[in-house]
Amino acid sequence: KAGVTQTPRYLIKTRGQQVTLSCSPISGHRSVSWYQQTPGQGLQFLFEYFSETQRNKGNFPGRFSGRQFSNSRSEMNVSTLELGDSALYLCASSSERGAVTGELFFGEGSRLTVL
Amino acid sequence: SQQGEEDPQALSIQEGENATMNCSYKTSINNLQWYRQNSGRGLVHLILIRSNEREKHSGRLRVTLDTSKKSSSLLITASRAADTASYFCATLDTGGFKTIFGAGTRLFVKA
Numbered sequence: 674k675a676g677v678t679q680t681p682r683y684l685i686k687t688r689g690q691q692v693t694l695s696c697s698p699i700s701g702h703r704s705v706s707w708y709q710q711t712p713g714q715g716l717q718f719l720f721e722y723f724s725e726t727q728r729n730k731g732n733f734p735g736r737f738s739g740r741q742f743s744n745s746r747s748e749m750n751v752s753t754l755e756l757g758d759s760a761l762y763l764c765a766s767s768s769e770r771g772a773v774t775g776e777l778f779f780g781e782g783s784r785l786t787v788l
Numbered sequence: 789s790q791q792g793e794e795d796p797q798a799l800s801i802q803e804g805e806n807a808t809m810n811c812s813y814k815t816s817i818n819n820l821q822w823y824r825q826n827s828g829r830g831l832v833h834l835i836l837i838r839s840n841e842r843e844k845h846s847g848r849l850r851v852t853l854d855t856s857k858k859s860s861s862l863l864i865t866a867s868r869a870a871d872t873a874s875y876f877c878a879t880l881d882t883g884g885f886k887t888i889f890g891a892g893t894r895l896f897v898k899a
Contacts (some may be wrong), residue, residue, distance in 0.1 A: 677830070706887070716831075716876065716889040728885040764828060767885075774819055775880035775887040779830035 675700065677780035684784045691752040694783045698745050698766030705747040706777060707739060712760040719762075722747055735764050751785075759787045794877060798894040807864040809893040811877030812857075818880065820853055821863050823889070825874045834862075834875075869899040 678697040686692050698705050707719040718731040722741035739749040745766075751758055761784050765777035795810045814821065819838045823831040837844045837853045837860065844851045850863040864871055876894045881888050 674810065704885070708889075715891045718881075718886050722883045723885070725890075729833065729881070729883065731886070761828065765831075773880075773884070774836060775821055775878060776833055776836060777823075777831070777887055781830045782828070784828070 675697060677694075677764055677766050677778055679762075679780035679783050681783055682710040682743060682781065683784050683786075685788060686754050688756060690754050692785060693748055693750045694762055694764075694785075696747045696764030696780060698747070698764075699778055701764035702768055702771075702778070703745050704749050704767045704769070704771065705741055705745065706765045706767070707747070707749050708765065709733075710763055710782070713761075715723055716763070719749065734742060753758075754787045756787050761785075794890045796893060796895040797891065798896070800896045800898065801867060803867060803869055803897055803899050805867055805897075806896055807897070809862045809869050809875050809895070811860045811862070811890055811891075813877070813879050814858065814877075815858075815882055817855070820851075820860050821878045821887075822849075822851060822860075823876045823878055825876065825892070827873070831876065836888070855873070864895075867895075867897045869897050871895060872897045 680695045704723045706721040720739050721729045725741045736752045741747045756775045761782045763782045765779045821836045822834045823832045835846050837851050848865045853860045874894050876889045876892045878889045
């Protein structure tokens with residue numbers, strides 16, 4: 674079974690630009706969560722989607738948005754990038770049971786650098 | 789604020805020694821999990837312990853849970869250089885559908 678796939682793995686943007694990150698979950702997993710990881714703040718929850726519906730959202734400004742498609746693939750978008758958005762963005766998928774227990778399967782992440 | 793907080797923040801040991809990491813959390817839980825992250829990579833799920841369990845083993849890993857103290861510990865026995873990584877405890881937010889991670893313990897195992 675293929676794991677969670679995130680694209681792109683690395684990207685560099687400048688302040689004010691926007692970025693879209695993609696995540697393909699493990700086949701059969703319908704829950705997708707996104708996290709931002711920085712050295713100062715650690716792993717911060719962004720949002721969770723299940724069957725195209727956002728079920729939970731973290732404490733991030735409206736510049737951070739996401740969506741999930743009918744095939745469970747998910748995208749997140751960050752608009753008007755700021756230097757502080759530089760981070761490793763991690764996507765995780767889980768089965769329905771995993772979404773209840775918290776057992777997540779992570780991708781390798783997309784490392785975003787904002788200049 | 790984060791649900792789980794690990795202690796110590798960093799740990800350096802020799803190969804063959806045991807490594808113990810501790811985690812404290814704030815609210816009641818149904819289960820607690822430990823994850824591992826190699827530098828700059830994704831997290832890997834190691835073990836889940838339920839609130840009605842006190843101890844759980846998986847290979848060289850031993851996890852304990854004390855719900856009265858709201859704490860858990862992860863013991864890695866006979867550590868190897870390949871165990872060098874960051875280790876995180878995680879719990880499910882009471883609102884559901886949101887796993888919260890602690891700040892992590894950075895383990896360095898010297899060969």
